[in-house]
Structure formats: structure tokens, C-alpha cells
Amino acid sequence: MMKKITIAIDAMGGDNAPDKTIEGVKLFCDKYKNKDDFILNIFGKEEIIQEKIIKYRVKSNLINIINTEGIVSNEESPLTAIKNSKNTSMWKCINDQINGTSDISLSAGNTGVLLVISRMILKMIDQVSKPALAGLWPNEKGMNVVLDLGANIECNDQNLVDFAELGSALFKSLFPKEKPKVSLLNIGSEEIKGTEILKTASSRLKKLSDNDNFIYEGFIEGNEIMSGTSNVIVTDGFTGNVALKTAEGTAKFITKYLKKSLTENFISKISIIFSYFSLKKFKERLDPRKYNGAIFLGLNGPVVKSHGGTDSTGFYHSIDLCYKIVKGNLMTQIKSNLDHSKSG
Amino acid sequence: MMKKITIAIDAMGGDNAPDKTIEGVKLFCDKYKNKDDFILNIFGKEEIIQEKIIKYRVKSNLINIINTEGIVSNEESPLTAIKNSKNTSMWKCINDQINGTSDISLSAGNTGVLLVISRMILKMIDQVSKPALAGLWPNEKGMNVVLDLGANIECNDQNLVDFAELGSALFKSLFPKEKPKVSLLNIGSEEIKGTEILKTASSRLKKLSDNDNFIYEGFIEGNEIMSGTSNVIVTDGFTGNVALKTAEGTAKFITKYLKKSLTENFISKISIIFSYFSLKKFKERLDPRKYNGAIFLGLNGPVVKSHGGTDSTGFYHSIDLCYKIVKGNLMTQIKSNLDHSKSG
Numbered sequence: 001m002m003k004k005i006t007i008a009i010d011a012m013g014g015d016n017a018p019d020k021t022i023e024g025v026k027l028f029c030d031k032y033k034n035k036d037d038f039i040l041n042i043f044g045k046e047e048i049i050q051e052k053i054i055k056y057r058v059k060s061n062l063i064n065i066i067n068t069e070g071i072v073s074n075e076e077s078p079l080t081a082i083k084n085s086k087n088t089s090m091w092k093c094i095n096d097q098i099n100g101t102s103d104i105s106l107s108a109g110n111t112g113v114l115l116v117i118s119r120m121i122l123k124m125i126d127q128v129s130k131p132a133l134a135g136l137w138p139n140e141k142g143m144n145v146v147l148d149l150g151a152n153i154e155c156n157d158q159n160l161v162d163f164a165e166l167g168s169a170l171f172k173s174l175f176p177k178e179k180p181k182v183s184l185l186n187i188g189s190e191e192i193k194g195t196e197i198l199k200t201a202s203s204r205l206k207k208l209s210d211n212d213n214f215i216y217e218g219f220i221e222g223n224e225i226m227s228g229t230s231n232v233i234v235t236d237g238f239t240g241n242v243a244l245k246t247a248e249g250t251a252k253f254i255t256k257y258l259k260k261s262l263t264e265n266f267i268s269k270i271s272i273i274f275s276y277f278s279l280k281k282f283k284e285r286l287d288p289r290k291y292n293g294a295i296f297l298g299l300n301g302p303v304v305k306s307h308g309g310t311d312s313t314g315f316y317h318s319i320d321l322c323y324k325i326v327k328g329n330l331m332t333q334i335k336s337n338l339d340h341s342k343s344g
Numbered sequence: 345m346m347k348k349i350t351i352a353i354d355a356m357g358g359d360n361a362p363d364k365t366i367e368g369v370k371l372f373c374d375k376y377k378n379k380d381d382f383i384l385n386i387f388g389k390e391e392i393i394q395e396k397i398i399k400y401r402v403k404s405n406l407i408n409i410i411n412t413e414g415i416v417s418n419e420e421s422p423l424t425a426i427k428n429s430k431n432t433s434m435w436k437c438i439n440d441q442i443n444g445t446s447d448i449s450l451s452a453g454n455t456g457v458l459l460v461i462s463r464m465i466l467k468m469i470d471q472v473s474k475p476a477l478a479g480l481w482p483n484e485k486g487m488n489v490v491l492d493l494g495a496n497i498e499c500n501d502q503n504l505v506d507f508a509e510l511g512s513a514l515f516k517s518l519f520p521k522e523k524p525k526v527s528l529l530n531i532g533s534e535e536i537k538g539t540e541i542l543k544t545a546s547s548r549l550k551k552l553s554d555n556d557n558f559i560y561e562g563f564i565e566g567n568e569i570m571s572g573t574s575n576v577i578v579t580d581g582f583t584g585n586v587a588l589k590t591a592e593g594t595a596k597f598i599t600k601y602l603k604k605s606l607t608e609n610f611i612s613k614i615s616i617i618f619s620y621f622s623l624k625k626f627k628e629r630l631d632p633r634k635y636n637g638a639i640f641l642g643l644n645g646p647v648v649k650s651h652g653g654t655d656s657t658g659f660y661h662s663i664d665l666c667y668k669i670v671k672g673n674l675m676t677q678i679k680s681n682l683d684h685s686k687s688g
Binding site: 138139140150153154185187194195221222223224225226227235237238239241242243244245246247248249250251252253254255256257258261281282285286 | 482483484494497498529531538539565566567568569570571579581582583585586587588589590591592593594595596597598599600601602605625626629630
């Protein structure tokens with residue numbers, strides 16, 4: 001019998017927990033009802049979770065509920081979390097990987113605390129200089145992995161090289177048929193552009209570029225993130241966070257204005273009847289819930305952070321992401337990439 | 345008689361010069377045909393410019409053509425430009441401010457060379473630590489000024505404070521009825537977020553905040569650039585450039601996908617008939633040509649850089665921007681802001 005994919009879920013994290021998290025579990029179990037290759041270990045107040053499981057009619061027999069008393073609040077500081085959080089659903093959810101029970105942990109709770117306690121419990125992979133937060137981002141040809149999205153506000157060239165190895169391993173685990181094409185985010189594509197750190201990282205990545213692990217494509221500018229020329233985009237956490245949020249803000253601005261334009265008068269309202277299905281597909285493609293889930297890479301076990309304000313569909317997508325990451329053997333891919341990097 | 349607003353234009357810079365630059369001049373003269381408060385000093389090969397002026401039927405008698413032999417090529421390096429460019433249309437266009445003839449200079453040519461020779465000819469204002477490239481960016485309530493967009497890849501807190509003074513002076517000259525609300529771009533709005541440089545700049549700006557020059561609003565994240573909560577957004581040139589280009593790329597991705605959705609089948613094509621005028625207005629609002637022109641601030645005279653690949657409409661908008669900047673007394677606003685900063 002093959003070992004089942006075991007996902008540890010913090011049911012109590014996020015703005016709408018545990019309603020939205022358990023409803024997300026329900027959507028996941030429905031979607032995968034013909035599969036029995038997974039187990040969900042759900043951490044939280046057992047009584048409340050049982051109640052929600054009945055409310056949302058979660059039918060799966062592939063669920064374990066593990067009772068935990070504490071909840072990490074949004075106000076908890078990363079500095080005091082190590083002392084204060086040991087009895088929480090978040091802590092136990094991460095710790096489930098150490099017991100060997102789970103392959104991956106998922107939480108929609110306090111980001112700062114999640115990063116700190118994940119790092120403390122799972123510890124960094126020996127060969128990695130810094131862990132990074134990676135995200136999925138749509139592009140014209142499919143999907144990008146972008147990292148770091150905010151775990152490290154300042155990075156040196158070694159960090160960026162590590163991010164390239166971690167990011168391409170993630171890409172390979174999620175999209176096994178495609179080749180990871182790595183680029184460094186810069187303010188020009190010429191070799192002379194950017195900081196000394198970027199120039200050094202670029203020349204090191206050029207030497208590591210090969211057909212097995214990743215192809216290094218050089219520098220790209222912000223307008224090429226979504227063009228599909230690369231699919232693993234590496235940057236420091238400050239720039240990555242600003243780029244991600246700027247893209248979100250721009251998308252929101254445009255769709256809001258489009259909606260306003262299409263409903264401002266009677267004639268334009270008629271157009272919606274005719275374009276309903278096309279606009280629906282358009283909206284679906286850009287739906288941020290589909291890209292919900294940032295992956296914390298570089299530790300001895302993967303941790304996925306769901307957006308705190310997401311709904312059940314968003315949370316479903318982050319459970320799905322966990323499933324795919326484990327199925328794609330992320331940790332083996334990372335090990336293979338790091339071996340390649342150190343021998344390069 | 346009031347002194348006329350005199351704009352020095354490099355007619356030979358940009359991908360489509362001098363056709364698009366002269367056609368842009370034509371659009372400007374047509375738009376302002378009832379005004380006689382401006383003069384355009386046009387620099388370039390006189391013979392060719394005369395030919396284009398006839399071709400595009402530029403009627404204005406408010407134009408001077410100044411013959412120049414050389415053209416700065418796109419391949420010219422900023423390092424050798426000072427030696428090589430003295431007989432070019434770009435050099436003479438900037439230098440026209442030193443002769444006291446022009447109030448502002450405009451070019452669509454090689455950005456790196458433009459920044460270097462502008463700085464060399466016009467020199468930095470004594471009280472400014474570094475000059476910056478500022479741009480206009482639409483937001484939900486109107487327009488933002490964002491700087492630096494790429495002149496300085498690394499900045500200290502003094503540079504950021506100077507950018508706040510320069511940016512709010514620019515905002516006041518363009519939108520005299522609104523109050524400049526300054527924010528620093530960061531990866532969180534809490535005071536503990538970001539680099540030490542950002543934290544120091546923030547506490548200095550807090551002390552300078554007042555009702556006359558600008559109100560300091562604290563940190564904002566990338567998704568708030570277009571929300572309209574602030575209208576002067578300050579960041580280092582690396583982050584600003586990545587944010588600007590990411591926003592451009594996102595807008596392009598969305599509108600391309602929208603267009604595809606609305607034309608993919610017969611039914612959705614019908615919708616375009618009903619939404620034609622609404623979509624046209626939508627497209628117009630987002631038209632990047634309307635925001636064409638980055639303003640180089642911090643020198644003893646303003647220089648506007650038009651996008652190299654723009655068309656005549658884009659170039660018209662950058663001439664219009666020059667006109668408004670001078671009419672709004674940018675240099676006086678900058679002087680007043682810097683006096684306030686140094687006494688603060």
C-alpha cells in the first residue's frame with residue numbers, strides 16, 4: 001500500500017475560521033471523493049470542529065480531528081509566539097510533521113507567527129542560507145512561481161541563488177511536464193543593470209544553468225513577470241512583496257473600473273447579457289482565490305500560508321496546493337536541486 | 345507682458361522621431377490654438393523638421409527651430425555621452441535652460457544619457473542629496489506622483505526625505521487645488537515594518553508633516569498605490585521601477601485577456617456593440633499615453649523624459665505636462681518645500 005498524502009490543517013487560523021476552513025475541507029473532499037490517497041489531520045477545538053463538520057456535511061472518512069485548546073491571535077507578536085503558542089492549533093499543526101504523521105502543514109493564521117514557529121519547529125535545511133515565501137502568479141502561458149514574497153527584506157547573492165533552487169524545485173513538483181526557467185527581477189535586462197548583489201547572483205546562476213534542474217534566463221523587468229518568458233522569478237522579499245501587492249492593486253483598480261463602465265448606462269448594461277459567460281470566464285481566470293497559498297520553502301518540511309481573509313473556495317485551493325506539492329515530491333526535488341547547486 | 349512659457353523640445357529623440365515628435369507638436373498647437381502664452385523651441389536637423397512641419401501642417405507661429413547636427417543614439421553609453429553629445433539635439437535642448445531661453449526641456453531619447461547630461465548641464469539644487477525620476481500614476485480619486493522610478497537604485501533616508509519634498513512640490517504645481525499626501529512604500533503599514541532606512545525616513549517625515557507643504561500619511565503597501573489614500577508615493581528607484589513596470593504588465597495582461605474573452609464567440613462579440621462607448625471610455629482612462637512623461641526632479645531646471653516608443657498622442661501629453669509644470673511654478677514650489685525641509 002502506498003503511503004497516503006497527509007496534510008495537517010490549522011482549522012482555527014484566519015478571519016473566518018473555523019467556518020471557512022471546514023467549508024474548504026468540504027469542497028476538497030467533494031472534489032477528491034473518488035480518491036483515497038490522502039488524509040487530512042485537522043487541528044482545533046474538537047467540539048466546534050465537529051459541529052462545523054455536521055453543518056457543512058463533510059462526508060469524508062479521510063479526516064482526523066486533533067483537539068487543541070489555544071488559538072494564535074492576530075495580535076500575537078512573532079517575538080513572544082515561541083513561548084505563548086505551544087498549545088495552539090497552529091503549533092500542533094506544524095509539529096505534526098516532526099512526529100512523522102504529516103507531509104505538509106497549512107494555516108490561514110498570523111503570518112509572522114507562522115513563519116517564526118515553522119522555522120523553529122521544522123528547522124532550516126542545512127544547505128539553505130535563508131527560507132523564502134513563494135507564491136503562484138498567472139502568466140500568459142500558464143503559471144509562475146515568484147519568490148521571495150516577504151520573508152526576507154534584505155538578501156545577498158547566496159540567498160538569491162538558494163531561492164532559484166527552491167523555486168525551481170517547487171515549480172517542478174507542481175508542473176512536472178514543464179521546464180523551470182529562472183529569471184532575476186531587475187530594472188533592466190542588460191547585464192550592467194542593478195545592484196552588485198544582483199550582478200553576482202546572475203553570474204552564479206549562469207554557471208548553474210543546465211537542462212536538468214533549471215535554465216537561467218537572465219534579468220527580467222516587472223512588465224515581464226506575466227509575459228510567460230520565465231516561470232520562476234527570483235527577487236528579495238521587499239521587492240517581491242511590493243510587486244505582488246502592486247499587481248493585486250492594479251488588477252483590482254482595472255476590474256472595478258471595468259465593472260463601473262459596463263453598468264453605467266442602460267445600453268452598456270445590455271452588453272452584459274451578451275458577454276455574461278465570457279466575462280465570467282475572464283473573472284474566473286483572474287480570481288485571486290485560485291492562487292491562494294504562499295509556500296514557505298527552505299525548511300525540513302513544507303508549510304503553506306493561506307490568505308487570512310480568504311473564503312472557503314480560497315481555502316479549498318490552498319488544500320489542493322498542499323496535495324499537489326506532496327504528490328509532486330517537493331522535498332525530493334529540493335534535495336536534488338540543492339545537491340546540484342553545491343556541486344556546481 | 346507676461347513672460348511666455350518656453351519649452352525646449354528634442355525633436356530627434358525616440359523610436360519614431362522626428363515624425364511622432366512633430367506630429368505631437370501639431371496636436372499640442374491645435375489644442376492650445378487659442379492661447380499665446382507659450383513658445384516651443386524645437387531642436388534637430390532643421391531641414392527634416394521643416395519638412396515634417398509642412399507634412400503635419402503645424403500652423404503655429406509660436407515655434408522656433410534651432411538647427412543641431414548630432415543625434416544621441418540608443419546605443420550611446422551614459423559614460424561617454426558627455427564627450428560625444430555636445431553637438432546633439434538632446435544636449436542643446438537641455439542647455440537651452442542655461443541660456444535662460446527655456447523653462448523646461450523635453451526628450452524621448454536615450455534615458456541614461458538624458459539623466460547624465462541633464463545633471464551635468466543643469467547641476468543639482470544645493471539642498472538636494474540626489475535627483476529623482478517622478479511619474480504620474482492614476483488612482484481611484486485622480487492622480488498620484490510616484491518617485492523615484494529608477495534614477496537611484498539605492499537610497500538612504502535623506503534621499504527619501506528629499507524625494508518627498510520634490511514629489512509634493514511637483515504635485516502642487518500640477519494639482520494646485522489638492523493637498524499633497526505623502527506616503528512611503530513599504531511591505532506593511534505598521535511602524536516596525538521595513539528596513540532601517542525606511543523607519544528613519546518615516547520618523548523624519550512625521551516631523552516635517554504640516555498643512556502647508558505636505559501631510560505625511562505613513563507607510564503604504566503596493567496594493568494601496570492606486571487606492572487614492574495618498575497622492576505622493578515615495579520609494580527608492582529600484583522598488584519604484586519594479587512597481588511601475590509590474591503595474592504596466594498587469595494592466596496589459598488583463599486588458600489582453602479581456603479583449604480575447606469579448607471576441608471569442610459570436611454572442612460575446614454582439615456585446616461589444618452595446619458596450620462600445622463604455623469600453624472606449626474604459627480604455628481611454630487607462631491609456632498609458634495619458635501618463636507619458638517622467639519628470640527628472642532635483643536639478644536647477646526640470647527635464648521631462650517621454651517614453652521612447654510613444655506615438656504622437658503620447659508625445660503631445662508630455663508637451664502638455666511640460667506646459668502645466670511651468671505654469672504651476674514647479675521650481676518655486678520646490679524652493680519653498682526645500683526651505684521648509686531644512687528649517688524643519
